[in-house]
Amino acid sequence: MDKYLKSSQKSMKAYVHIFILAIVxxxxxxxxxxYALFKxxxxxxxDSQQNDVEQSAIKTNEILSDSTKSIEITSYTINKMMLNGASSAExxxxxVEQTDIYKNAIGMNYTGLYGVFDGEYLDGSDWVPDDDYIPESRTWYKSAIEADGEVTLISPYLDMETGSMVMSVSRMLSDGKSVISVDxxxxxxxxxxxxxxxxxxxxxALVLSDDGTVVAHSAQSKxxxxxxxxxxxxxxxxxKKLFETKEKTFVVQYNGVRYMVFSAPIGNDWHALTVMNENSLYGPLKGIYFIFFIVLIFFVGVISAIFIKLTQKRTEAENLNIQLRSVSAIYTTVHMINLNNDTFKEITSTPEISAMLLNGTEHAGDTLKLVMDMKTAEISKKSMETFLDLSTLDERLKVNGTVTQEFxxxxxxxxxxxxxxVDYNDDKTLYRVLYMVEAIDDEKRQRDNLQYLSETDRMTGILNRGGGETKIRELIENGRGGMFCLLDADKFKSINDNxxxxxxxxxxxxxxxCLKKSFRGNDVVLRLGGDEFAAYAPTVMNEKMGRPIIERFFENINQIQIKELKDRKICVSMGVAFYLSGDTYSFDELYKRAxxxxxxxxxxxxxxxxxxxKE
Known part of the structure; x- marks a missing residue:
């Protein structure tokens, strides 16, 4: 068992202990x-439901107080009128006057003032009762007399014609027998x-009067x-539980279902209530239970994954050499590099490279650069020097665990x-890496040829639409502003036809x-299709810089001579737009402008x- 395998087993035990403590x-x-979130x-x-029902009680009380105030004000005035000997007509x-005023102030839910005054029934809305109508026998009159001058709210009743609940508010006047009332x-x-x-x-949701009558209910039929x-x-x-317990919040059970009841008093012993099925009330908490369950499952999964991973790690360590021998069948050179002590070990290599490394296995970074300098073409040296920088490997390998460079x-x-x-230290920094080199000359040249064919217009030899637009978009995205030209041949259809x-x-x-001769080597020229062409000249940022290029192109167009056309000249129409360094719009917008x-x-x-x- 080598040093690496022993180190791996030691690390495995430490990881097990750390993860168990972390999970607990x-x-x-x-x-x-x-638990805290649940409570x-x-x-x-x-609290939210109780607040809602209390706010509803306040609103209801305000509505009831309108009728109460109207009776208080009216009774005060009529008492004075009666003391001053006012007639029944007055x-x-x-x-009538007050009825009109209150109807406008309170709305159509107000039927009008009426009452018995010195034995005579008077109605502010001019309602004429039947001959057998005896006001003194009515509840509104009797209740007012019993209240002895206090404003009284008569138990509401259901108007069978309108389906609405109606409540009388009455008060006995100072003579002890006259009563003012309003419905x-x-x-x-x-x-x-x-x-x-x-x-x-x-x-x-409902409102109950003091005698248990349903004044209002979310289910109208109730x-x-x-x-x-x-x-x-x-x-x-x-x-019954409301009037027995007098509690704001209580629980009732009906047909095996538990309900939470929230109540709030309304003025004269009425109550606003909200009744909620506990399953509905505590529905949001079910989400918390679900999340908690998922979290537990997640941690169990993490623990399982850790043990599986640790077991796999040992297997991987034991099979590492077998895997490396398999890799050597693909790669011409394979070396294991220890970043901790800057050493390397040859797994497989070419005779030429092996001969260059006879001096030992130390100074891995310097040795790689030396071999690179001797065996790499000048055009690839700069990119390979950056690629072989061992000091940046830890950061570069964090994402995918591998990086490549063609040269x-x-x-x-x-x-x-x-x-x-390959492996990491206890502090998660990179410990060992494989450095491998494979020959890809045939693959590379075939790939480059396929790319060239896919990007080239076969007729003209310049870039096609796909290849050209891709290069222009890349230049724009990298902040390379420039001049974009869009052109087509004038009357081209007549040339084909004739x-x-x-x-x-x-x-x-x-x-x-003409485009290739007129534009610079690093400019992008392309055929869009048909007789449409385009060009993009990076760093050409204004008309002053661009016009000489366009004029050179027009001059080359004028020199086109095609025997079949005889004296007929080829002409083109061109539009030019500039993409400046600070612009952020898309290539499609640039195309539209040109x-x-x-x-x-x-x-x-x-x-x-x-x-x-410009026009």
């Missing part, structure tokens, strides 16, 4: 955080109740029912050098040759160019 610590931490979430849900006129339709309270019902099956008289129903269970050797043959991460496609092809070839110029140039005879922004 993280498990405890996750459990404590989960906090549960309390927040309860009192009636006042009721209020409670539709607005019904709307408020519907709006606050929580989402979810089995959730309800309005008007008397829960205290409806023995055994779900509503009866809720109402020409001193015999002008293509090779590929490769570093592969002289044949063979002559048309010759025209395209000549235009391509195309606009080409369109304008088409309106002119002969060779013509339109620069961006």
């Amino acid at each position: 610590a993280f498990s405890v931490l996750i459990f404590l955080n989960f 906090s979430s549960r309390n927040n849900i309860i 009192i009636h006129a006042y009721l 209020a339709v409670l539709d607005e309270i019904q709307e408020i109740t519907k709006e606050r019902v929580p989402k979810g099956e089995g959730n309800y 309005v008007g029912q008397s829960y205290l008289n409806d023995s055994g129903s779900f509503g009866s269970i809720v109402a 020409l050797n001193d015999n002008n043959m293509w090779f590929r050098a490769r570093f592969v991460a 002289y044949g496609h063979g002559v048309g092809d010759q025209v395209l070839i000549e235009i391509a040759n 195309d606009q110029g080409t369109y304008i140039s088409k309106k002119h005879e002969g060779n013509y160019v339109t620069f961006e922004g």
Whole structure:
């Protein structure tokens, strides 16, 4: 067993201990955080629902107070009128006046003021009762007399015609026998109740009067029912527990399902309630349970993966030499490099390289550079010097565990050098790497030829659309601004029609040759297709710099001579746009700008160019 294998086993034990401690610590931490989150979430849900029902109670109380205030104000005035000897006609006129005022102020849920004054029934909305109507026998009158001058809210009743709950608000006047009253339709309270019902099956919102009558309910059909008289129903269970316990929050059970009830008082012993199925109420907490379960599964998976990985590591160490011998069948040279002590060990190599390394196995970095300097073509030396820098290997191998570099050797043959991460120190820094070199001359030249064919327009020999646009996009993305030219041949279709496609092809070839002669060696010239061509000249940033190139191109176009065309001249229309160093728009936008110029140039005879922004 070599030193590396012993070190691997020692590290394996340390990793096992560290990971077990880490898993235990993280498990405890996750459990404590989960428990705290659970309690906090549960309390927040309860507080939120209780706050909602209390806000609803406040709104409902405000609505009821409107009717109460109207009675207080009106009764005060009528008491004064009666003391001053006002007639029934004057009192009636006042009721009509106040009815109109309150209707405008309170809305259509207000039916109007009415009452009994000195034994006579008067109505502010001019409603005329039947002959057998006896106001003194009505609940609104009796309750007011019993209240002895206090404003009283009469238990609401369901109007069978409208389906709305109606409540009378009454008060006895100072003479002890006259009563002022008003009927209020409670539709607005019904709307408020519907709006606050929580989402979810089995959730309800309602308002109960002091005698258990349902004043408002999120289920409209429940309005008007008397829960205290409806023995055994779900509503009866809720109402009885509400009035028995007087608690804001309590739990009831019905048909095996638990419900949480939130309540808030409304003025004169009414109550706003929210009833929620506990499954719906605590639904968000199910997500926390699920996350906690996933986390536990994750940690179990991590532990399993660690043990599997450690077992695999030992197997990999034992089979390392076998694997390296297999690799040597592909690579011409293979060396193991120890980055800790800057040494190397030959796995396989060519006789020539082996002879160069007879001096020993130390100074791996310097030795690699020496061999590279002797066996690498001048054109590849700079890139290989950077590639062989052992001080940067740790960072370069972090992502994929391997890096490659293609280079020409001193015999002008293509090779590929490769570093592969093999092992790491306890502090996760790179410890050992494989340095391998393989011959790829045939592969490289075939690949380059295929790339050339895929990027070249076969007719003209310049770049095709795919190859040319790719190079231009790369230049733009790298911040290489320049001049983009877009052009096509004028009346090219007539050349094909009158002289044949063979002559048309010759025209395209000549235009391509003019582009190659007119633009610089590092410029990109391409055929887009048909009679359309383009060119991109990096560093040419304005018209002053670009116009000489365009004029040189036009001069070359003028010199085209094709025997079949005789004296007919070839002309092109060109549009030019500039991509400046600070621009961020796309190549497609650059193309569009140049195309606009080409369109304008088409309106002119002969060779013509339109620069961006000019007509």
